Every structure is written in C-alpha cells, then in structure tokens.
Amino acid sequence: MTVSVIQFGGSNCDRDAVRALDHIGVDAERVWHEDGLPADTEGIVIPGGFSYGDYLRAGAMAARSPIMDEVRDAADDGVPVIGVCNGAQIGSESGLTPGAFTTNASARFQCEPVHLRVERADTPWTAAYDEGDVIEVPIAHGEGRFEISEAAHADLVADDRVLFRYCDADGNVTDAANPNGSTDNVAGVLGERESVAVLMPHPERATLPDLGRSTDGAGILEAFA
Amino acid sequence: MTAYTATVTVRLKRGVLDPEAETTQQALERLGFELEDLRSADRFEVDLDAADADEAADRADEMAERLLANPTIHDYEVAVAER
Numbered sequence: 001m002t003v004s005v006i007q008f009g010g011s012n013c014d015r016d017a018v019r020a021l022d023h024i025g026v027d028a029e030r031v032w033h034e035d036g037l038p039a040d041t042e043g044i045v046i047p048g049g050f051s052y053g054d055y056l057r058a059g060a061m062a063a064r065s066p067i068m069d070e071v072r073d074a075a076d077d078g079v080p081v082i083g084v085c086n087g088a089q090i091g092s093e094s095g096l097t098p099g100a101f102t103t104n105a106s107a108r109f110q111c112e113p114v115h116l117r118v119e120r121a122d123t124p125w126t127a128a129y130d131e132g133d134v135i136e137v138p139i140a141h142g143e144g145r146f147e148i149s150e151a152a153h154a155d156l157v158a159d160d161r162v163l164f165r166y167c168d169a170d171g172n173v174t175d176a177a178n179p180n181g182s183t184d185n186v187a188g189v190l191g192e193r194e195s196v197a198v199l200m201p202h203p204e205r206a207t208l209p210d211l212g213r214s215t216d217g218a219g220i221l222e223a224f225a
Numbered sequence: 226m227t228a229y230t231a232t233v234t235v236r237l238k239r240g241v242l243d244p245e246a247e248t249t250q251q252a253l254e255r256l257g258f259e260l261e262d263l264r265s266a267d268r269f270e271v272d273l274d275a276a277d278a279d280e281a282a283d284r285a286d287e288m289a290e291r292l293l294a295n296p297t298i299h300d301y302e303v304a305v306a307e308r
Contacts, residue, residue: 057295064292093295100297107244147241147298181242 003028003043003224006071008062013048013084013204020204020217021045026224033067043080043224044071046087048140048202058101058143059089068094080124080195080223085141088188088198097191097198098156099148101141105181109142113213114179114201116187117167123194125163128219134171135216137201139179144200146182146189153183163197164188226274228308231285235294235301236266269293272308281305 003021007014007030014030021028028045031038052061062068068090075081075096083091089101104110113136121131129135148156156162165185168177178185180200188199203217237243243265250263271288275281285303294301 056292060292060295092297098297100295102241102298103244105242105244107248145242149297152297181244 001026001042001224002038002040003045004031004037004041005029005045005047006031006033006067007047008033008049008051008065010051010053011047011049011086013086013202016202017045017047017084017204020207020221021224023208024218024221024225026221028224033062033065036067037070037074041074041079044074044082046071046081046083046090047204048085048087051086051090054143057089057093059086059091059093062086062090063093072096075191075193075196078193078195081191081197082125082220082223083198084202084204085144085200088200089143091191091196091198096196097189098152098161099146099183099186099189101143101200102145102147103143104141104145104179109140110144110179111138111140112179113138114187115167115169115171115177116164116201117171117173119162119165120160120190123163123190123197124223125197125220128222132171134167134169135219136214137203137206137217138212139201140205141180141200144182145180146184146186146200148183156189157184161190162186162188163190164199164201226276228272228274229278229281229305230308231271231273231281232304232306233269233271233285233289233293233301234266234304235269235289235299236264237298238300241298267293278305
C-alpha cells in the first residue's frame with residue numbers, strides 16, 4: 001500500500017505522518033497538492049497544520065483546492081482517507097464528513113494529551129482496538145470544537161458514525177473530559193463510508209515510542225498496513 | 226452590465242457558541258463598558274459586474290453557499306448596491 005500524505009502550504013504534520021507510517025511498515029510519501037494524487041495511491045492522509053494560514057476558516061481554502069476533488073473521487077472508490085487535525089477541518093469543510101470544527105470553547109489554542117473512547121471497533125481505523133477501549137493521543141488545535149445541527153447529530157448517532165469521543169482516563173464521557181466544547185464530546189467521525197474518517201487528535205504523534213508518552217495512536221494508522 | 230458591490234454578511238447561527246465574541250465582550254467589560262451581549266460577523270464586499278441586481282445577488286449568494294459561509298454553523302445575508 002502506498003499512502004499519499006497531502007501537503008498544502010502550511011501543512012506541518014506531513015513529515016510526522018510519513019515517519020509514523022514508516023515506523024509501522026507502511027510505505028508513504030508526501031504529495032504536494034498541486035501535483036495531484038499519484039496513480040498508485042492506495043491510501044490518503046490529510047495531515048495537520050495551518051493550511052493557507054487558516055484564512056477564512058480553518059481548512060476552508062484547502063477544502064476547495066483541486067486535489068480534494070481527486071480525494072473525494074478516491075474516497076468514493078473505497079480508498080481509505082483520514083484527516084487529522086487541520087486535515088479533519090479540511091475533511092469536514094470539503095463534505096467528506098458531517099459537521100464542522102470551529103473555535104474551541106476556551107478560545108485558546110490547546111496542546112495537551114487527551115483520552116479517547118473507541119466507539120466503534122469494526123472500522124479499518126479501529127480494528128486494533130476493542131469497543132470501549134480508552135487511548136491517549138494528543139490534541140493541538142485552536143479550532144477543534146465539533147459543531148453539528150441537532151438533526152444531523154441525531155443522524156450521526158443513529159448511523160453509529162461517531163468513531164471517538166473525548167473521555168476521562170476511565171472511559172467516562174464527561175464535560176470535564178471534553179477539552180474544547182465539542183458537541184457530544186465528539187473527537188472523530190466517519191464519512192459515509194467507514195473507510196473515510198476525520199479526527200482532531202494526532203495519532204501520528206502517539207506512534208513513535210521515543211516521542212512522548214503514548215503509542216496508542218499507532219492502531220489508527222494501522223488501517224493502512 | 227452594471228457595476229455592483231455585493232455585501233455578504235456571514236454570522237454564526239443563533240445558539241452556536243462564539244468564544245471570540247465572548248472574549249471580546251469580556252475585554253470590553255474590563256475596559257469599563259457596560260453591555261448586555263456582543264455578536265461578531267464577517268463582512269465581505271464583492272465588486273462585480275452583472276446584468277442586474279438580481280444576477281449580482283444570485284452570484285454573491287452562490288459564493289456564500291460554496292465558500293464564504295459554512296452552512297453547518299453560519300447564516301448569511303446578501304445586499305447589493307450599485308457601485
């Protein structure tokens with residue numbers, strides 16, 4: 001599997017993603033957005049960062065760039081696509097996944113480890129876990145508050161498309177464990193296909209053993225293995 | 226063709242938390258101002274040529290739908306004036 005890690009101007013987690021994927025034995029390369037998707041792309045990472053300086057809204061510009069049409073087509077063909085942090089913002093802005101990620105309730109940039117409860121274990125992204133598992137992965141965002149209309153949220157829950165919720169170390173989904181005011185503590189969601197997912201926390205920052213306190217994120221990236 | 230300015234105002238839907246507005250309100254209160262509430266909005270002024278005001282408004286409307294606003298969190302309005 002060759003994973004394309006799409007690099008926009010202002011992406012800054014692209015190298016981290018490639019290194020994390022390399023660590024788990026997945027062939028990955030950075031792809032400059034203007035060059036388009038390589039023909040041998042079998043997986044796609046939209047990495048974190050500050051594409052286009054977060055102009056207008058985080059992810060808004062990158063979401064309208066031509067390569068995202070290719071990403072949508074690839075996603076429709078079943079190619080696994082994951083958006084992380086700014087990649088999640090780009091994914092939701094481009095319509096790959098429902099809802100929106102906007103300014104944290106704290107109005108601050110927050111960079112801290114959080115706990116996530118795995119809400120679905122039967123997706124490519126969570127096959128390494130059991131439902132209800134608690135994993136520790138860091139966040140680093142100013143605009144990660146998940147917002148969605150009541151009706152769309154009801155559909156999201158009814159369709160079981162919440163992938164991760166913020167929780168405490170024991171797996172309790174509480175307001176205190178919600179770092180950014182996200183609706184229903186949602187940290188990550190699935191697209192129409194289970195092969196498409198976005199999340200605000202950074203699995204690539206919790207994969208390399210020498211980098212920080214957790215390798216719990218590796219399981220998410222193993223979807224590409 | 227007539228020259229128009231289409232003003233697109235994008236604001237958060239009622240009920241969507243606006244931490245930036247809250248922070249701004251707090252700063253105003255620290256400065257000694259008394260206020261009940263504060264809302265912020267983005268305003269885009271788009272200069273364009275169109276056959277008539279309706280066409281100019283339609284085009285600005287599409288700009289808002291496709292980029293300037295995010296329908297999940299935003300409402301928007303368009304006002305057109307000859308330039």
